[in-house]
Amino acid sequence: MHRSIGSRLSGEFSADFRFGNPAFARTIPLAMIAYLIRRTLYALPILIGVNLLTFALFFVVNTPDDMARMQLGIKRVTPEAIEKWKQQRGYDKPLFINRLSSGSDKLTDTIFWQKSASMFVLDFGFSDDGRSISREIAQRMMPSLAIALPTFLLGLVIYVSFALLMTLFRATALDMAGVALCVLLMSVSSLFYIIGGQFVVSKLWHLVPISGYDGGLGGFKFVVLPIVIGVVGGIGSSSRWYRTIFLEEIGKDYVRTARAKGLSELTVLFRHLLKNAMIPILTGVVVVIPLLFMGSLLTESFFGIPGLGSYTIDAINAQDFSVVRAMVFLGSLLYVIGLILTDISYTMVDPRVRLS
Amino acid sequence: MNFMPVVLWSDALVFLLLAAGVVVAWYVRRHEHLLLPWRRVGQSGVAVVSLLVLALFLLVGGLDTLHYRPALSDKNGGETVYSPEVLSVFDKLVEPLRLHSEKTYSAPLALTLYAKESFTDAQGRLVRDYPRLQYGGAHLAYPSQRDGDVLTRAAVGALAGLLLAGLSCAAWARLSPMRKKSHGGQFPPPYLLMAIFVIAALIGATFNLATAYHVLGTDKVGQDVLYQALKSIRTGLIIGTLTTLVTLPLALFLGVAAGYFRGWVDDVIQYLYTVLSSIPSVLLIAAAVLMMQVTLDTHPDWFDTAASRADLRLVALCLILGMTSWTGLCRLLRGETLKLREMEYIQAAQSFGVSSLRILTRHVMPNLMHIILISLVMDFSSLVLAEAVLSYVGVGVDPSMISFGTMINGARLEMGREPMVWWALAAAFGFMLVLVLAANLFADSVRDAFDPRLNRTEARA
Numbered sequence: 001m002h003r004s005i006g007s008r009l010s011g012e013f014s015a016d017f018r019f020g021n022p023a024f025a026r027t028i029p030l031a032m033i034a035y036l037i038r039r040t041l042y043a044l045p046i047l048i049g050v051n052l053l054t055f056a057l058f059f060v061v062n063t064p065d066d067m068a069r070m071q072l073g074i075k076r077v078t079p080e081a082i083e084k085w086k087q088q089r090g091y092d093k094p095l096f097i098n099r100l101s102s103g104s105d106k107l108t109d110t111i112f113w114q115k116s117a118s119m120f121v122l123d124f125g126f127s128d129d130g131r132s133i134s135r136e137i138a139q140r141m142m143p144s145l146a147i148a149l150p151t152f153l154l155g156l157v158i159y160v161s162f163a164l165l166m167t168l169f170r171a172t173a174l175d176m177a178g179v180a181l182c183v184l185l186m187s188v189s190s191l192f193y194i195i196g197g198q199f200v201v202s203k204l205w206h207l208v209p210i211s212g213y214d215g216g217l218g219g220f221k222f223v224v225l226p227i228v229i230g231v232v233g234g235i236g237s238s239s240r241w242y243r244t245i246f247l248e249e250i251g252k253d254y255v256r257t258a259r260a261k262g263l264s265e266l267t268v269l270f271r272h273l274l275k276n277a278m279i280p281i282l283t284g285v286v287v288v289i290p291l292l293f294m295g296s297l298l299t300e301s302f303f304g305i306p307g308l309g310s311y312t313i314d315a316i317n318a319q320d321f322s323v324v325r326a327m328v329f330l331g332s333l334l335y336v337i338g339l340i341l342t343d344i345s346y347t348m349v350d351p352r353v354r355l356s
Numbered sequence: 357m358n359f360m361p362v363v364l365w366s367d368a369l370v371f372l373l374l375a376a377g378v379v380v381a382w383y384v385r386r387h388e389h390l391l392l393p394w395r396r397v398g399q400s401g402v403a404v405v406s407l408l409v410l411a412l413f414l415l416v417g418g419l420d421t422l423h424y425r426p427a428l429s430d431k432n433g434g435e436t437v438y439s440p441e442v443l444s445v446f447d448k449l450v451e452p453l454r455l456h457s458e459k460t461y462s463a464p465l466a467l468t469l470y471a472k473e474s475f476t477d478a479q480g481r482l483v484r485d486y487p488r489l490q491y492g493g494a495h496l497a498y499p500s501q502r503d504g505d506v507l508t509r510a511a512v513g514a515l516a517g518l519l520l521a522g523l524s525c526a527a528w529a530r531l532s533p534m535r536k537k538s539h540g541g542q543f544p545p546p547y548l549l550m551a552i553f554v555i556a557a558l559i560g561a562t563f564n565l566a567t568a569y570h571v572l573g574t575d576k577v578g579q580d581v582l583y584q585a586l587k588s589i590r591t592g593l594i595i596g597t598l599t600t601l602v603t604l605p606l607a608l609f610l611g612v613a614a615g616y617f618r619g620w621v622d623d624v625i626q627y628l629y630t631v632l633s634s635i636p637s638v639l640l641i642a643a644a645v646l647m648m649q650v651t652l653d654t655h656p657d658w659f660d661t662a663a664s665r666a667d668l669r670l671v672a673l674c675l676i677l678g679m680t681s682w683t684g685l686c687r688l689l690r691g692e693t694l695k696l697r698e699m700e701y702i703q704a705a706q707s708f709g710v711s712s713l714r715i716l717t718r719h720v721m722p723n724l725m726h727i728i729l730i731s732l733v734m735d736f737s738s739l740v741l742a743e744a745v746l747s748y749v750g751v752g753v754d755p756s757m758i759s760f761g762t763m764i765n766g767a768r769l770e771m772g773r774e775p776m777v778w779w780a781l782a783a784a785f786g787f788m789l790v791l792v793l794a795a796n797l798f799a800d801s802v803r804d805a806f807d808p809r810l811n812r813t814e815a816r817a
Binding site for chain 1: 785
């Protein structure tokens with residue numbers, strides 16, 4: 001909605017606003033809190049939808065019996081074995097309504113209540129090897145973050161700088177070469193970056209260990225290669241995307257005005273263009289910040305990082321349905337938080353956006 | 357008849373897609389205003405060359421889609437018995453590649469196996485050495501002849517390819533109706549000629565070498581890597597194209613309905629795609645594929661051959677990819693429809709009492725086509741790349757189906773060997789890079805040609 005305030009108006013006016021606009025700062029707390037509450041209430045139906053969807057996917061498309069048969073193998077499957085499998089995992093209950101129980105247990109002693117609804121209080125239950133999923137998640141977040149956060153920050157700086165460079169030299173051979181490089185980098189499989197990077201840096205040059213992880217400062221040698229590979233792998237698509245954003249902005253009137261005032265091209269780019277391109281950049285960037293906790297499936301599994309990404313991939317390979325369900329819910333929860341953060345970030349860079 | 361045609365699910369869907377493509381092409385040809393942006397695509401050198409590369413990939417994939425089951429030689433009481441193995445026309449064309457399998461790994465163009473073995477030589481002595489390959493370079497008496505032989509074969513093959521390309525280009529230039537109105541130069545244009553010659557020489561050389569060597573080596577069970585790479589093309593193309601069969605109707609109908617009718621329809625549809633897109637796509641795909649596996653495992657009666665099982669899984673994967681990836685396009689179409697419905701010509705149509713259906717089909721949808729086309733060609737390459745990642749994660753195609761993902765997955769485990777087994781990885785990544793790069797370049801040209809926001813006064817001149 002806020003985008004429609006008038007894209008024509010953007011430019012000269014907003015370029016001169018400061019981040020810490022005093023009149024704006026005073027109005028934050030109350031409005032912000034009310035806004036946050038409202039947004040959280042909006043987010044609830046989405047999470048309920050996700051919950052219902054995963055429930056349908058995991059328990060309605062296939063019955064627990066089917067899952068048991070699949071996991072136990074076709075040969076040695078007996079009704080008793082299936083019952084035992086279901087009992088161990090708590091799948092031996094009715095889906096929605098338990099007619100055998102009384103009172104509130106009619107609703108709570110069911111698969112839906114115990115496996116799906118309990119996720120809203122972040123109670124994910126137990127994995128197939130009997131460990132608490134919630135505790136596992138809490139332990140594994142830090143290693144994931146140790147890779148994902150530096151990759152994200154370093155990547156953002158490098159991608160935006162590269163895109164600004166291409167914008168500065170737009171419509172020259174340098175720009176063309178940059179775009180060509182981006183398309184080439186985009187066309188390479190992410191698996192290649194990881195396998196190739198591991199091979200060259202770890203195996204040929206012996207600079208860092210091939211895989212492993214360690215907390216604290218000693219872990220530096222383990223995380224540096226995954227971070228570099230993560231950044232390189234994203235250069236192509238991200239830089240090109242930022243370049244498109246910048247090129248769209250550079251045709252606008254305020255850029256011409258700034259140039260007409262005699263400002264140097266660099267000042268125009270950094271002080272005016274970058275600031276005005278903030279909204280589209282934030283739209284794509286802020287939403288992924290909470291998801292950094294989830295880590296990257298590929299990187300973590302190749303480099304043996306004990307984070308949430310490798311947790312997920314192990315669960316998929318072991319067909320541990322409860323872990324996969326927990327990760328699906330956690331992922332969408334973080335995404336919804338990201339959406340709220342995005343809206344808040346708009347108000348911080350663009351004072352014309354009101355919390356309404 | 358000594359074969360029985362087999363139409364797998366994916367084949368049927370490809371034929372459907374092909375038929376739709378032909379109808380659309382025929383329709384576009386008859387309408388000059390629809391043809392115009394395609395002419396712009398045709399004027400871009402990059403687009404034409406990448407289309408040529410894509411066409412080659414499509415040719416391989418297409419031939420690989422015509423499946424049949426050969427008849428077995430022994431008849432069961434006069435009744436022909438067909439082999440349980442499902443082959444394709446492409447398999448038949450490159451039969452030597454498929455059948456000439458060695459014992460295990462061998463390097464590209466190698467004469468010997470990768471690992472030493474104990475065997476008795478001609479003199480009856482027990483030696484431990486690299487055994488000669490059964491097929492690769494078997495015609496050579498001495499290993500020292502190899503380099504010369506490889507060079508001659510490559511040169512002869514390349515020359516033959518060039519000759520063939522030259523002849524067909526000459527015939528094309530003479531017969532083509534475009535010869536006269538070519539834009540200020542010769543026809544075909546020089547860059548295209550150059551690309552055709554380079555590709556023809558490459559294919560010729562590879563083809564001629566492949567008759568006597570394993571050009572890209574062999575894998576763990578001794579299968580030719582070149583054959584695997586070529587077979588992977590079909591899997592990649594199917595994932596990239598069939599997914600659109602699911603994405604397109606969903607995104608189009610829901611997006612247009614949300615944008616045009618607004619109100620509760622819009623709310624419901626927006627809710628639907630926000631829910632779907634809020635789940636990280638890899639996780640959603642993983643969850644769906646896990647459940648799909650359970651379903652396939654509990655219904656073994658749905659398929660009669662291993663190939664049809666793998667194929668059903670491929671189709672299901674496309675379905676799942678489609679179900680999880682329509683949201684982006686849907687959002688775009690909804691936004692554009694919201695804009696369009698405020699246009700004067702739509703309001704005029706509404707006030708004349710034209711029905712909603714007619715407004716949508718006559719006035720709204722034609723104005724959305726460029727968005728659909730652009731996003732479809734842009735999605736293609738990312739889907740091809742996604743296949744490899746999903747297969748690595750363990751939720752990709754059936755392990756028995758040859759694809760870039762399964763190739764990489766198999767070869768990845770051999771990274772630690774000394775000396776390294778690099779050729780299968782290199783082949784998979786190389787073929788994938790060429791396919792995806794060509795698709796990306798073509799998609800860019802299509803976007804440039806169709807995007808109405810670009811100023812195009814100079815293009816018309």
